[in-house]
Amino acid sequence: MIRISVGEFYLGAEEKKVLTEVINSGRLSEGKKAFEFEKAWANYIGTKFSVVVNSGTSALIAGLIALKKKYKIRDGSKVITSPLSFIATANAIIHSGLKPVFVDIDPKTLVITPQNIREALKKEKGVSILLPVHLMGYPADMNAINGLAEKYGLLVIEDAAQAHGSLYKGKRVGSLSKLGVFSFYIAHNIQAGEMGAITTDDQDIFKLLKKIKAHGRMCECNVCTRKSGVCPPLDSYQGSDDFDPRFYHDMIGFNFKVMEFQAALGLTQIKKADEIFKRRNLNVRYLNDGLTSLSGILQLPYYSKDVSYLAYPIIIKDTKKVSRFKIRRELEQKGIETRPLFGCIPTQQPAYNFLKKQYKNKLPNAEYIGANGFYIGCHQYLEKDDLDFIITIFKKILN
Ligand SMILES: Cc1ncc(COP(=O)(O)O)c(C=O)c1O
DSSP: OOOBBBBOOOOOOHHHHHHHHHHHHTBBSSHHHHHHHHHHHHHHHHHHHEEEEEOHHHHHHHHHHHHHHHOOTTTTTTEOOOSOTHHHHHHHHHTOOOOEEEBBBBBOOSOOOHHHHHHHHHHSSSSEEEEEOOOGGOOOOOHHHHHHHHHHHHHEEOOOOOOOOETTTEEEETTSSEEEEOOOOTTSSSSSSEEEEESSSOHHHHHHHHHHBBBOOOOOOOOOOOGGGGGOTTTOOOOOTTTOGGGGBSSOOHHHHHHHHHHHHHHHHOOOTTHHHHHHHHHHHHHHHHHGGOOOOOEOOOOOTTOOOOOOOEESSTTOOOOHHHHHHHHHHTBOEEEEOOOBBBOGGGGGGGGHHHHTOOOHHHHHHHHEEEEOOOOTTTTTTHHHHHHHHHHHHHH
């Protein structure tokens, strides 16, 4: 039976080779491969720096904590973000001691709109940060969002966990604000099993992130040089041989470090990034062309050549004709995997029930899509036959 997965990660010859290299190097915990990945990722996104961490969620937390530290943002300050996202976005805000404020999204591109942010800024006191999510690869309107940030004295951090390589006015998302956050979770466009990264042009933030991810230790070397002698003296410390910065901590941090396996796998995918982007993008266009006859019933994904699609999002327009439950069940029975489009966090996620009353009827687009949206795969391993199979099955179910 044909199986069309939402995402795949084939471990081919190259991937197996680098995993073996890591085993043979004798170094499994974070080291040279992680450093190499950071340089390659910053280069791909177009920022001066990148820091790897063990997940996209950790990247969000580390990024938010770095902003809090550098700009002395108080606990309980507000972060305006999207209600339609994987729950990690909101969870990270809360775990960082901040408060999410949700504004509604554009139903076509699934991202928060500058107009809705502006309205919220007129009402809300104590907002410090704007956190747009480039959902499914669609870039938020960063020029307008940065303009609002400037006007109101706010910081911007992009959740680009689902948008590796997407272009906004010729620049890659994740390079358009103070910080960009990525997840390399399996089935994302660039994947490493589990891993995350933060991109930035700000050297202070870069140094803070290095500390935050490693329990606030005072090391400043990218790769440990301890084996070749004593640690180099830090600016802040007129060293003695007894000073071991690996075990001196001037900040309370986390352990967000990665394994060399993850960075090595990620590096193999960066090399293929342009091809992955292109294949996914063309697959979306092909599916859209094949499914146009169903566009009275389904909202097919908005197509742009600049979007690096995480998946193929579909929203049911005519819920009398078909329910999400029915179509998902039939697709799954035919071997086409589906996922719901996350849900509206404050009103449809039980963990956020404490916000349900506050947001009732305030986020109609996110709520509609949260209840009637789902996605299927459009990944780089799908062949023409797979795409034709998807088109045939949709037509069978809906005609
Ligand atoms: C929009 C968004 N933000 C954050 C994350 C968290 O990434 P991770 O699963 O690597 O922790 C994800 C994961 O899929 C995501 O989709």
